[in-house]
Amino acid sequence: MLIKYIENFLRALGKPLVGFVSRLGELSLFIIRALYNCATPPFYxxxxxxxxxxxxxxxxxxVALTTVFAGMVIALQTNAGFSSYGxxxxxxxxxxxAVTRELAPVFSGLMVAGRIGAAMAAEIGTMRVTEQIDALSTLSTNPYKYLVTPRLLAGILVLPILVLIGDIIGIFGGYTVAIYQLEYNAANYINTTINELAAIDVIxxxxxxxxxxFIIALMGCYNGYKSRGGAQGVGTATTNAVVASSIxxxxxxxxxTGMIFTK
Amino acid sequence: MKNPKIAVKNLHKAFGDKTVLDGVDLEIASGESLVVIGGSGTGKSVLIKCIQGLITPDSGSIKIDGFETIGAERKDAEKFYAKMGMLFQGGALFDSLTVWENVAFGLIENQKMSRKQAKEMAIKYLHQVGLSADVADLSPSELSGGMQKRVGLARAIATQPDIIFFDEPTTGLDPIMADVINDLIINSVKKIGASALTITHDMASARKIADRIAMLYKGKIVWQGTVEELKKTDNPYVIQFMNGSSQGPIKVEL
Incomplete structure (x- = not known):
């Protein structure tokens, strides 16, 4: 009786664990294959x-909308919190x-994850369940190179540019609130911003x-690529892609942040 | 059979606990049209995906032109896979591309043909399957099911493959359109002299396009023979399948 109970307990524990480990292995193989295909021709x-x-x-x-409001709200809160210390x-x-180190990258990342990660998973997932990925193979085209590689490279190359634009717009948002709502001195504000601007923050x-x-494109492609079972499978893949990449x-x-700013 | 185009021996494949292929033996001669019949879920699709290298079987042997593809280096096997074409059940047309780009896909991406020349070729193949040049610039989603099948067929023959696979080519079409597709399959395969492997559960289609028919049940070939032999067979599996009866040795798992 007791042995049976322990056995069932261990079984309940083991099944999700095995599932998790095999998913992890599958993902690792996917990453290795995707990176290998990034480095070898043909390139599309x-x-x-x-x-x-x-x-x-x-x-x-x-990205512009989220970062401008993030910058604005930080200006308001800092003013409220520091009002007694100048x-x-x-x-x-x-x-x-706040904007350069955290808000611009995180907000850009999350917005793109919602917009693009979902779209990638849905598109590749639909191609999987309608056999378009198999069709690519039968036409002697490597689906990794044709579908996954361009998305991964584009994600890695483009997100930093978006972050840079988000930096500028976010700081501008903070500036407008400080000058027009809190009525600070514009020259002083700009002067402080330029003096305090450090390369490490932007980098x-x-x-x-x-x-x-990389995370957004990887999760979008991986979940789409492995999706099974029609419309429902594609829906699950899309949800998983967005949730996994956001987390x-x-x-x-x-x-x-810990690696760069902890001394 | 001497020098078969495709020789499958003792092929096994299971997904988890579910055995799909349980020792399949099959040979296809050069230029021959073989039709594999069988109910839904008997492993027909898995069989052709194994031959095409889309699924790796658990054990067994698949030889193409005498070359063992199982366990071979991907690069070496790729040469043989490159000579295959496939018409998918749902068409599997790339919906991000236009009709002519679909047909010309293999020509542009692999044979490095110029787009202008590839478009001319694509229109030629569209004519061959009975479609006019007007559809060339449409998106696949704007076509009817029968037209999508035709475009899929044009794409499959555009690369002049040695072997063509047809995955339920007539499923979901009305009987007349189904017959049109049958005729197109016969003509296009003969024209390029390819070997053809078709899987279907449409007996009318099977009788029409087959040189030889094999029946797959529970992951094994339970009968094979010519269309003439099919008429005379007393094999209980084949008879039940042809009559479409729920009574007989074939048990449907509900």
Whole structure:
């Protein structure tokens, strides 16, 4: 009786564990294969450019909107929090650091994950369940090179550019609130911003952008590629892609910040 | 059979606990049209995907022109896979490309033909399957099911393959359109002198396009013979399948 109970308990414990480990192995193989195919010909430059436009150019509005409001709200909160210690110089510095190090990369990453990660998983997943991926193989075209490689490379290349644009727009958002709502001195604000601007802050943001771009494209492609079973399977793949990439973005954001700014 | 185009021996494949192929033996001669019949879920699709290298079987042997593809280096096997074409059940047309780009896909991507020349070739193949040049610039989603099948057929023959696979070519079509597709299959395969392997459960289609018919049941070939032999066979599996009866040795798992 007791042995039976323990056996059932262990079985319940083991099944998800085995499932998790095999998923992890599958993902590792997918990453290795994808990276190998990034480095070997043939290269589909046209598809890469198309993905860069899709991921980069068409994400500009959402990235601009999220970062401008992020910058604005940080200016308000810093002013509220530091009002007793002379907030005027603090606001410019905090906006600068918060936007370049954290907010621009994280918000760009999350917005692109929602926009692009979902689209990638849905498109590749649909191609999988309608046998279009098998059709690529039968036409002697490597589906990894044709579908996965352009998306991964585009993600890695384009996200840093989006982050850089987000930096500028976010700082501008903080500036407008500080000058027009809190009525700070514009010259002082700009002066503080320029003095405090450090290369490491911006570079951190760009590194994060590249890592997030890789995560978004990887999760989108992987979940799409492995999707099974019709419309429902594609729906699950899309959800998984967005959830997994969002969580991974926040985890890796913490890890990268920890690596660069902990002494 | 002497020098078969494709020789499958003792092929096994299981997904988890579910055995799909349980020792399949099959040979296809050069230029021959073999039709594999069988109910849904008997492993027909898995069989052709194994031959095409899309699925790796658990054990067994698949020789193409005498070359053992199982366990071979991917690069070496790729040369043989490159000489295969396939018409998918749902067409599997690339919906991000236009009709002519679909047909010309292999010509542009692998044979490095110029786009202008490839488009001319694509239109030639579209004519061959009874479609006019008007559809060339449409998107696949704008076509009817029968037209999509035709475009899929044009794409499959455009690379002049040695072997063509047809995955349920007439499923989901009305009987007349199904017969049109049958005729197109016969004509196009003969024209390029390819070997053909078709899987279907449409007996009318099987009788029409087959030189030889094999029946797959529970992962094994339970009968094979010519269309003439099919008429005279007393094999209970084949008879039940042809009559479409629920009574007999074939048990449907519900």
């Amino acid at each position: 430059l046209k598809l890469l450019l198309k993905q860069m436009v899709d991921i980069g150019f068409y994400s500009l509005p959402v 907030a005027e110089s603090a606001v410019a510095t905090v906006v600068l650091i 951190t943001g760009l590194v994060k952008g590249a890592v997030f771009g 991974l973005i926040l985890i890796f954001n913490y890890i990268i």
